[in-house]
Amino acid sequence: MWIFNSSIGRKLIMSLSGLFLISFLIVHLSANLALLAGTGGAATPAEIPYNVVCHFMDTNPFIMVMVPVLALGFLVHIVYAFILTAQNRKARGNDRYASSSKTNISWASKNMFILGIIVLGFLCLHLIHFWAKMQLQHFIGGTPDANAYQLAVDLFTNPVYVVIYIVWIWALWFHLTHGFWSAFQSMGLNNYNWMPRWKALGSVLATLIAIGFTIIPLFFMFGLNQ
Numbered sequence: 710m711w712i713f714n715s716s717i718g719r720k721l722i723m724s725l726s727g728l729f730l731i732s733f734l735i736v737h738l739s740a741n742l743a744l745l746a747g748t749g750g751a752a753t754p755a756e757i758p759y760n761v762v763c764h765f766m767d768t769n770p771f772i773m774v775m776v777p778v779l780a781l782g783f784l785v786h787i788v789y790a791f792i793l794t795a796q797n798r799k800a801r802g803n804d805r806y807a808s809s810s811k812t813n814i815s816w817a818s819k820n821m822f823i824l825g826i827i828v829l830g831f832l833c834l835h836l837i838h839f840w841a842k843m844q845l846q847h848f849i850g851g852t853p854d855a856n857a858y859q860l861a862v863d864l865f866t867n868p869v870y871v872v873i874y875i876v877w878i879w880a881l882w883f884h885l886t887h888g889f890w891s892a893f894q895s896m897g898l899n900n901y902n903w904m905p906r907w908k909a910l911g912s913v914l915a916t917l918i919a920i921g922f923t924i925i926p927l928f929f930m931f932g933l934n935q
């Protein structure tokens with residue numbers, strides 16, 4: 710089938726999976742912003758705003774269906790990252806970016822694979838620290854940690870973890886500044902008028918996402934939740 714066999718088909722899969730992952734990031738960030746409400750004067754841990762959001766996320770049937778779809782989205786994106794990178798290297802050999810100093814190729818566009826690997830590495834760490842203790846437990850019939858808010862407090866008051874987390878988010882920022890408009894280019898929506906718009910929109914979106922994910926750990930590290 711052309712979508713799997715042709716270069717353009719593979720690029721299309723990469724762009725659709727990438728845009729799907731961006732939509733996930735927006736939902737994820739919206740949920741995480743509840744952390745900025747702190748304990749919200751709650752009398753019990755279950756009433757803390759972020760724990761209310763997590764409970765909804767861990768029990769809502771639509772979200773439960775979307776979790777395996779999301780895992781598949783990541784898997785497809787990562788597998789095709791390897792395929793496309795190998796294909797590009799084979800096609801261009803050592804002269805891959807021989808003309809990059811003359812043309813306007815950004816650092817991010819040349820390093821999408823390595824940025825993706827950095828994002829993946831920290832993603833695994835993040836899954837172990839949060840997801841495995843919470844949502845995964847609902848899938849395997851275990852006991853989820855009842856206080857997700859406290860998990861965030863414990864991790865984000867550790868400066869080493871905060872630095873690692875912020876490096877991760879800004880690696881993702883680089884990935885998205887190129888990835889967003891590149892996805893539209895892969896879909897053929899790259900005419901003279903629209904390319905500058907995709908680029909501007911991608912930069913704004915990537916920056917808002919990165920700032921949103923960055924202020925949360927800083928909020929806890931500087932004790933602003935007290």
Ligand code: HEM
Nearest residue numbers: 723724727730731790793821822825826829888891892895
């Ligand atoms: C939340 C996480 C991620 C998001 C939102 C994301 C988003 C995107 C987007 C929108 C694109 C542009 C697709 C295109 O050019 O058509 C892209 C490209 C790419 N991504 Fe990701 N990505 C993520 C994680 C990863 C991971 C974990 C890897 C692992 C290796 C990776 C590797 C790549 C590579 C190599 C490309 C460039 C492919 C090419 O055009 O040759 N990404 N990503």
